[in-house]
Amino acid sequence: MAGVTEQAAQRLAHVPAYSPGRPSPGPMAGKLSSNEAPLGPSPAVRTALAAASGTVNRYPDQGRALAALATYLDMPTEQVILTNGSDELCYLVATVFLGPGRAAVVGQPCYQIDATASVLSGATVRAVPLRAGGHDLEAMAKACIGASVAWLPSPHNPTGVACHPLELEHFVAQVPEDCLVVLDEAYRAFADAELRPDIGRLLQRHPNVLVQRTLSKDWALAGLRTGYGLASRPLVQLLSRARPPFSVNSLALAAIEAGVASEQWRAMSVARVRQERARLEDALTMLEIEHFPSQANFVTARLDLDGFGPALAAGGIVVRSGADLGLPGWARISIGWAPQMAVLRSTLYSRLGAGATTDPGRTET
């Protein structure tokens, strides 16, 4: 019989290792590689975290945080499940719905954890190529026949392209009822209002839908690993049964409680990201650099990082190589704080010798 290492290697032969976004070569604000929130959590959340540090000797009690979040979302508590980052929900779904002999449907390229959790469970993965950075929902619906799970991030990672709610509704209606549709809304907050589906209605009409969200992006809690799912009461109950006890820690719970009252902070932070995203997309368009129209807190552009990477690093900036994300030859640029985005534009202009956005006519003194 093979040794333990060989057994593990055999079992994980098709599971790719996860490569996190690289740290910034300069100040942390230059890290534009992991889609993090540049302004961090609200002052109220920071205060709550400091206060909660005195209770970490106790096991966490999620009751108050869950109730506060459900109230904030205008959802019944029984339809919300808290998770250790939204990724825990991926593994929960894979554990409960997938396994040997089952199939999962993903876009190609996909959010890597969706594929990893599926493969780890022993399921096969049906990859449906994206079209212009968005999901090919017709093809995905066909692929869902006989599948157990469809992973559907919208806005999608790594492209930032969002499904239109009407197309989404049509897609879900086409998917067989025995296939779970996991609608990953990690980047929902950054999308145009008309591209945010009515989740209450979707869940009411389609009990095979599970909405997955993270508090790592607009809530700025990436380091606390917190997310949640929204689904029918029975589904939440069953997923909760499979979830490890106390998987959401007490600091994360304190941050949720304080965070629900930090709506102004989130609105301000999201508005800044959308403003900088538009400015970056304008620059890319002007420079004729191909990019996907993003509804997320990043923009993915066709950029050769062999050339741009060192120039960006000289400005203290690192972005994510598309090669890590199934898009070789592309780069995923997280939207950061305004000064870092200006440095990034400056690098683009300099590398491409394009000057800048205006031609005011130079004057000599």
Place this chain on the structure above:
Amino acid sequence: MKTDALLLGQDLRLTLGSRDLAGPAPGQATVRVAWAGVCGSDLHVLSTGAWVAYWPATLGHEVVGVVQECPGGEVAAGTTVVVDSRLPCGHCDGCLVAASLCQQMSWLGEAVPGGFARHLVVPVTSLVPCPEGLEAAIAVLAEPLAVAMHAVSRLSRPPRAALLLGYGPVGALAHAELGRRWPALPIFVQEPAPERLQLALALGAGPEPAAEARFDLVVDAAGYPQSLAHACTRAANGGTVLIVALSAHPVAVVPAEMVERTLTIAGSVGFDNELHEAVQVLAADPDRYRPLVSEAVLLEEAPGRLASLASTPSAGKVVVRPWQE
């Protein structure tokens, strides 16, 4: 040497160009600009040409950069520095008391070429080294923060509740400084621009209070025609009205009201020793100040944005950077 710079002509046309910089002479240093903040006074100059002593002018007095050349060796090349914006005459009666009281005070950018440029030349005595690790894009707030700190230091006692009229960068920095000194102080804000009000609320300010509410501190950071009169109205008996906005509008006040309500009206301009302290304060808690920088433009993008800034203000401070060479 020649350097890229924004040039404001006497016809108030703002263009990107290059200008000759003399020096640096002994006692001076050439600073390569990292960031320069846009002040409300810059916008006033851009639209009026006021206070300018030379043409074409290169504005920008909130400057952080890296020392490129210092013939006297007083500051090592490569040192990140904040530039003192003040150019006091040094010999008037006011200067004998404090630089901020100079009777002929002039300012970087208005009297000599400033920071909306790739380089500037300044006296070494104007350089304040930044602590290791302080991001330049945070340090650019040191000058306006020093102004806010100086203003708050005018208070004779800790306030119990404060109202800020106006939440432009000066108001926002006054908020930050009041909150830093007195974390439990309730601070309310009156600000018509939605983005600015949102920033105030996000940073913990209370929403606009009831009209009858009175405050023992009212900060006039708005400077609209009747803002001082409104500030006096909102002040509680015994309270202080602190004016930090530069308004040229005459305002009628009733002296008897000042007397009978024991009001103090305090003006404040510039700073004295606070610039060094401001740099340390920023380094100690940079994330507190990060949201206050709301927009960053490259030097070449700046003429367009500065032209529209008065009509479409940013939520917070706009900072300008020379593009990468």
